[in-house]
Amino acid sequence: MASAQVLRAEVPYGRSRFDFLMEEEGKEFFLEVKSVTLFGNRAALFPDAVTERGRHHILKLAELGDEAIKQGLPRPVVLFLIHSSRVDRFLPDYHTDLEFSRAFLEVRDRVRIIPVSVGWTRTLELTEKVEELPVPWEFLSREVSDSGAYLVLMKVEHEELFDVGRLGPVAFPAGWYIYVGSAMKNLTARINRHLRKRKKFHWHIDYLRNQAAKVSVLPIRSSKRAECSVARALSDLLAPHAAGFGSSDCDCATHLFFSPEKPTNSRAFHDFLERFRMPLLDG
Numbered sequence: 001m002a003s004a005q006v007l008r009a010e011v012p013y014g015r016s017r018f019d020f021l022m023e024e025e026g027k028e029f030f031l032e033v034k035s036v037t038l039f040g041n042r043a044a045l046f047p048d049a050v051t052e053r054g055r056h057h058i059l060k061l062a063e064l065g066d067e068a069i070k071q072g073l074p075r076p077v078v079l080f081l082i083h084s085s086r087v088d089r090f091l092p093d094y095h096t097d098l099e100f101s102r103a104f105l106e107v108r109d110r111v112r113i114i115p116v117s118v119g120w121t122r123t124l125e126l127t128e129k130v131e132e133l134p135v136p137w138e139f140l141s142r143e144v145s146d147s148g149a150y151l152v153l154m155k156v157e158h159e160e161l162f163d164v165g166r167l168g169p170v171a172f173p174a175g176w177y178i179y180v181g182s183a184m185k186n187l188t189a190r191i192n193r194h195l196r197k198r199k200k201f202h203w204h205i206d207y208l209r210n211q212a213a214k215v216s217v218l219p220i221r222s223s224k225r226a227e228c229s230v231a232r233a234l235s236d237l238l239a240p241h242a243a244g245f246g247s248s249d250c251d252c253a254t255h256l257f258f259s260p261e262k263p264t265n266s267r268a269f270h271d272f273l274e275r276f277r278m279p280l281l282d283g
């Protein structure tokens with residue numbers, strides 16, 4: 001790409017529009033630039049929210065890539081411009097946007113994916129150092145799937161006491177609760193199930209979920225069952241609550257944890273989440 005030049009910017013193509021039309025050795029190709037500002041556990045991640053547009057873009061580029069390969073022309077490029085030098089790998093955030101991540105994997109032979117990190121100084125100047133980062137393709141092929149663990153975050157506004165199935169009556173002081181569960185198939189459907197209120201209760205979590213305000217779910221996708229190690233790690237940060245809650249089938253004391261403060265406000269919580277979401281690859 002070193003000798004490539006920009007011919008035009010904001011180039012319409014069908015119903016899409018690409019950032020740049022490039023030229024290298026007399027041959028044209030499209031270049032799309034994505035800005036990366038999300039980082040976790042030394043990994044640079046994209047996107048930071050579900051991007052249907054981003055998915056559409058790379059699939060469209062892959063169609064062009066197909067044509068380019070047939071004609072012996074350069075493949076289109078997606079340049080991920082990473083605004084940090086303290087990262088050592090780039091990957092799609094499959095926890096946040098599974099469909100984009102699946103497309104990212106699917107197009108990799110037809111689109112040149114180039115993640116480049118740039119550094120910023122304290123005075124907001126670009127540093128000299130520009131580095132191409134590796135993409136852990138093997139790891140992604142294994143881990144980008146609709147399975148894994150999840151955290152259900154719930155807020156109880158006022159102290160409550162109610163029956164939780166066979167556990168009987170349980171007191172819930174006002175505050176924040178996190179439930180750890182897993183679904184090794186159809187994780188997205190499971191998450192959506194927890195986000196809806198239900199009339200029939202099946203799991204312990206259903207009883208609490210129905211009483212709670214502000215329910216949200218954070219997936220921790222993985223190919224291996226991690227629910228109990230996630231629960232163990234969380235017990236170092238938050239208070240275990242209601243013995244046996246969600247842990248009828250394992251050795252954990254509980255899969256429910258309590259915090260008087262909103263747990264997602266704490267640095268320690270984010271460190272915990274990043275550790276599970278973006279495991280380091282060495283070893």
Ligand SMILES: [Zn+2]
Nearest residue numbers: 228250251252
């Ligand atoms: Zn467990």
